[in-house]
Amino acid sequence: MxxxxxxxxxxxxxxxxxxxxxxxxxxxxxxxxxxxxxxxxxxxxxxxxxxxxxxxxxxxxxxxxxxxxxxxxxxxxxxxxxxxxxxxxxxxxxxxxxREKGSNQDQQEEDASQDQQVEGANPDPNQVSVDQAQREKGATPDQQEADASLDQRQNTPRREHRLPRSGGSKHEGxxxxxxxxxxxxxxxxxxxxxxxxxxxxxxxxxxxxxxxxxxxxxxxxxxxxxxxxxxxxxxxxxxxxxxxxxxxxxxxxLFLCNCNTCVVIDLGYLSCRLLPVMNGMPLYHHYTYVDNGGFYINMEIKRLLKEQYVRRAQRRRAARDCEDSSASFVHASDGEGLTNVQNTEDGYSETPHEEKPTEGEKGETKTSQGLLNYYLDLYPLEEILNVIDSMPDDEIENMKMKFFYLKNEEAKLYSNKIVLYEFQNYEIVVEADTRWMACEILFTKDYEQNINFMFNSILSKLHMFEFSVFHNVLLVGGCSNIKGIVSKIAQSLFHALREKKKTSVKDLENRVNFLFPKISPNLRQxxxxxxxxxxxxxxxxxxxxxxxxxxxxxxxxxxxxxxxx
Structure with missing residues (x-):
């Protein structure tokens, strides 16, 4: 048998x-x-x-x-x-x-430009002088290399002078x-x-x-x-x-779910594509895509990781300047005790303070904040920024699948946990907000290159009798594995449907059905x-x-x- x-x-x-x-x-x-x-x-x-x-x-x-x-x-x-x-x-x-040898020169130029963007993103006017001093101190060698590279490119005869040089073995940048x-x-x-x-x-x-x-x-x-x-x-x-x-x-x-009327959404690496299929016939004239996907999420992850270290360094510098200024104006007598000014709003200050006994959640918050400060100060700023820039794309993909997700604002489902990611004997801090903010670029990217615009565009193209394609929605592509992507896609789709004033679209929200074949989304095709x-x-x-x-x-x-x- x-x-x-x-x-x-x-x-x-x-x-x-x-x-x-x-x-x-x-x-x-x-x-x-x-x-x-x-x-x-x-x-x-x-x-x-x-x-x-x-x-x-x-x-x-x-x-x-x-x-x-x-x-x-x-x-x-x-x-x-x-x-x-x-x-x-x-x-x-x-x-x-x-790859490291071929991309070293271009990578340094990207580091300098990205650091300037991150440092310049702080809207606090009191920290402008601190940011300027830090940029002038850290960007000088990179600027010299960038100028030398620019002169070399301008003196080299090439077909297109506007495009940067990239070697055949270079994948990042x-x-x-x-x-x-x-x-x-x-x-x-x-x-x-x-x-x-x-x-x-x-x-x-x-x-x-x-x-x-x-x-x-x-x-x-x-x-x-x-x-x-x-x-x-x-x-x-x-x-x-x-x-x-x-x-x-x-x-x-569609051969995985035996469904001949469906909207196929491919959340890929370089683009997000949408194709409606009605009665087995692809509606190619309604094909819609945006330049967004895993590549842009990986870039956003690197930017946010560096931003949290730069923000920590700026606050530490500001707290140090505040201590120096207050010490020059405050005079204490022999019988009086002097306590340094504390900045307790964000918890990033490392100035000495008198501990008070706390219980429950307050004690846990102080402990976690102390650990966060320890790991953020574990490496010099320039060193940890270079480590983050050197992380390959596959390493960022692995980090993204393990720790990053999309926050559900309606159900208030999100995590406050801070994680440490080990890379080449370095422990990189991933703050709680960074874990969900990076993937939001799928829905917030500028110049109408996001999923919200893609849904608005396809709904404006479809005729009245073609709205039935949204009765079934199938997600494919690597970004479909991000935690919380289905609820976020549904939220974006329903919001676009509510904005439509046609009477036939009002009842469509209750008929949308997401298909879940028992195959990983990146292998469904x-x-x-x-x-x-x-x-x-x-x-x-x-x-x-x-x-x-x-x-x-x-x-x-x-x-x-x-x-x-």
């Missing part, structure tokens, strides 16, 4: 490869599996990289970008945006020295690469790049006993056609695969494509379709990608 129900799990039983190239991670595996076999760090072509995007004559830049791709096999996916950290850690360690205003049109360049990149991905899978002859590619249909076409063409021409098929990455998650790949209605593209331009036309039009139950 046991042999009768035993499942055969041989690799030869899986018919297709499944490939998803995301903004941060690339997943590859076989169809029918519940998780990818390997996870790779996606090269920096989604963000501006001069060594790649400006290499019209020197094609070596494409190979320099791919040469730094870290890899990991059989990654243990923990169901978070940072779940692929362990898979990419080996490649990160190998390239750490190279790169400019966002927006397809809307700049991308390289050289199809041969993109083909060479994807040829090298896919070789790095498939070079170990093709050695297995699996005889799969087809690759299912998960595509973002709103990137330039030249990029999608070059990827598919390189897979067809450079390997022994008989054919390929492609799937829309915002349609594939990949697993959905794995299920979809077993269907027979996906067309095959071969060498013939490349030569007669059918593949290019279909990628440009997206003629068949619909969801069927």
């Amino acid at each position: 046991e042999g009768r129900f035993k499942k055969s799990d041989s690799e030869s039983d899986y018919k297709y490869y499944v490939l998803q190239i995301g903004r941060k991670y690339t997943y590859v595996g076989f169809s029918g599996l519940h998780k990818p076999l390997s996870v790779y760090r996606t090269p920096d072509f989604f963000r501006y990289n001069e060594s790649f995007h400006n290499c019209a004559e020197d094609k070596k830049g494409a190979y320099d970008v791919v040469g730094d791709v870290p890899e990991g096999e059989a990654a243990s996916l923990r169901g978070s945006a940072g779940s692929a950290d362990s898979a990419a850690q080996q490649g990160e360690d190998a390239n750490q020295g190279k 790169s400019l966002i690469y927006h397809y809307e205003y700049k991308f390289h049109q050289d199809e041969k360049l993109w083909s060479k790049f994807f040829e090298e990149f896919t070789f790095q991905i498939f070079r170990k899978l093709i050695k297995t006993s699996n005889k799969a002859k087809k690759v299912i590619v998960l595509l973002n249909m709103f990137i330039p056609t030249i990029i999608k076409y070059s990827l598919c063409k390189s897979l067809i021409e450079n390997y022994e695969y008989g054919s390929i098929s492609y799937i829309n990455d915002l349609v594939s998650p 990949f697993i959905g494509a794995s299920i979809c790949s077993n269907l027979e209605n996906l067309p095959d593209y071969t060498q013939e379709h490349v030569h007669n331009s059918v593949l290019y036309d279909h990628l440009n039009e997206d003629v068949y990608l619909t969801f069927k139950r």
